[in-house]
Amino acid sequence: MLENITVALVDDHVLLRNGLAELVRNIGHQVTIEASNGHDLIARLQQTAPPQVVLMDINMPEMDGYEASLWLKDNYPDVKVLALSMYDNENAIIRMLRNGARGYILKDSDTPELKAAIEAVLTKGFYYTEMVTGKLIHSIHAGDEENSPNKLLNAREREFLKLACSEKTYKEIAAMMHVSPRTIDGYRDALFEKLKVKTRVGLAIYAIKQNIVHV
Amino acid sequence: MLENITVALVDDHVLLRNGLAELVRNIGHQVTIEASNGHDLIARLQQTAPPQVVLMDINMPEMDGYEASLWLKDNYPDVKVLALSMYDNENAIIRMLRNGARGYILKDSDTPELKAAIEAVLTKGFYYTEMVTGKLIHSIHAGDEENSPNKLLNAREREFLKLACSEKTYKEIAAMMHVSPRTIDGYRDALFEKLKVKTRVGLAIYAIKQNIVHV
DNA sequence: ATCAAAACAGGGATTTATACCGGGAAAAAC
DNA sequence: GTTTTTCCCGGTATAAATCCCTGTTTTGAT
Numbered sequence: 001m002l003e004n005i006t007v008a009l010v011d012d013h014v015l016l017r018n019g020l021a022e023l024v025r026n027i028g029h030q031v032t033i034e035a036s037n038g039h040d041l042i043a044r045l046q047q048t049a050p051p052q053v054v055l056m057d058i059n060m061p062e063m064d065g066y067e068a069s070l071w072l073k074d075n076y077p078d079v080k081v082l083a084l085s086m087y088d089n090e091n092a093i094i095r096m097l098r099n100g101a102r103g104y105i106l107k108d109s110d111t112p113e114l115k116a117a118i119e120a121v122l123t124k125g126f127y128y129t130e131m132v133t134g135k136l137i138h139s140i141h142a143g144d145e146e147n148s149p150n151k152l153l154n155a156r157e158r159e160f161l162k163l164a165c166s167e168k169t170y171k172e173i174a175a176m177m178h179v180s181p182r183t184i185d186g187y188r189d190a191l192f193e194k195l196k197v198k199t200r201v202g203l204a205i206y207a208i209k210q211n212i213v214h215v
Numbered sequence: 216m217l218e219n220i221t222v223a224l225v226d227d228h229v230l231l232r233n234g235l236a237e238l239v240r241n242i243g244h245q246v247t248i249e250a251s252n253g254h255d256l257i258a259r260l261q262q263t264a265p266p267q268v269v270l271m272d273i274n275m276p277e278m279d280g281y282e283a284s285l286w287l288k289d290n291y292p293d294v295k296v297l298a299l300s301m302y303d304n305e306n307a308i309i310r311m312l313r314n315g316a317r318g319y320i321l322k323d324s325d326t327p328e329l330k331a332a333i334e335a336v337l338t339k340g341f342y343y344t345e346m347v348t349g350k351l352i353h354s355i356h357a358g359d360e361e362n363s364p365n366k367l368l369n370a371r372e373r374e375f376l377k378l379a380c381s382e383k384t385y386k387e388i389a390a391m392m393h394v395s396p397r398t399i400d401g402y403r404d405a406l407f408e409k410l411k412v413k414t415r416v417g418l419a420i421y422a423i424k425q426n427i428v429h430v
Numbered sequence: 431a432t433c434a435a436a437a438c439a440g441g442g443a444t445t446t447a448t449a450c451c452g453g454g455a456a457a458a459a460c
Numbered sequence: 461g462t463t464t465t466t467c468c469c470g471g472t473a474t475a476a477a478t479c480c481c482t483g484t485t486t487t488g489a490t
Contacts, residue, residue: 013301013322015329019234022241036323086228107228108251114230156437167414169476182439189479199446200477202382204416208423209430215423371467384446397469404449414476415447 002119006049008033010041010068011057011084020055027115038063038071050076053118056101058085058092059211066099073100080121090135091210097136103127153194158212160187165204165213217334221264223248225256225283226272226299235270242330253278257286265291268333271316273300273307274426281314288315295336305350306425312351318342368409373427375402380419380428 011017021031035041037060058065083096083104102121120127174181226232236246250256252275273280298311298319317336335342378388389396
């Protein structure tokens, strides 16, 4: 029953993805799809049977792990998504789980844990490590639930936030976004309030931490 | 002659390292050492014969790829270091090559390129992709050679740079560093000039890119 | 159709950040 | 010893960022 689970790998780094594929095969399962981002995965699902488990990286170009998980939840609700990330970032974990991921493991896990996680999301429907449950509990204790950057920030604010991580002045950003500098003031003040920061440097650091901009 | 090259893997992500190990074995070579950072590598070299090639990640805890490559250059000059990074960051490439790396490949290369790179650093002594040579040429044209952050920044400037990646005002930073705010102005202006940036956000982004501060 | 909320925009004030000027003390180089 | 360099500190001026208050338009829900 736990033999030969079909697995899809979604990661933009070819070398690492190929290596992971070898590992998955070594632990007795079958890699049916290798995709380099969410769009790629969707395309390959048109011509391949859906896998039982998707090992999903978060940071990818074109379509990242958050969006891809959400898409799978809507279109292939039976496919179990297992998030595979480099970072134990609290917001990233919460956001992935909220978007339908059944588990979250770090890239510095070991092979037995990978095996356990793949099999657990199929048999039990979830795989939670102590790290993940710890972060979840902390997030509940820390504040209100709505502190993930997807619901928190709207499209314009996200666009502004990216531009704020540069050496442009607010006036220049206003011109690029085709709004008044006062509107930019509004975006900035809203983000200061939402993200609990006080300066533009604080904004930039937040955006980098959350991978809203990539450096 | 190109069969069964001995390879060491240095990467802090266990899963990816194990996957890489499988790949390396599949292309006909031998993984003799797996280490999770520079210190770990040094320790394992005490009880294992030195490999012919080291596949070296850059960002690692404890001792990163820059330091580890430098150490290998001094202690095992015959070992060929092949840098394996996620980013095509110009400064990272230059710094790794300056510290003794014989090549630089990205984690989104494919397996044939990995094979070619491993074998090239042994037979030809180097492996340069177009991307790497392009960045090198650009760096030569862009400015003087000494634009790596080790020699460029002194201890006080580095300390200031770290503090600048926060929401503190310059006055507060001055108090923390026990100098006058004008001295802070001097540090800032010197860094603006050296790092070719114009704003404090530019400083913060540079510091994060160069891993001078950790986010 | 109406009301409430949100987005957008403006004026004006204060605080920071940036830029340019120069001078003195200590250390290093000659 | 002198010279040069480096580091530290000061004044002043301008630009940018931050903050507060207000009003209009747009949007969305009822």
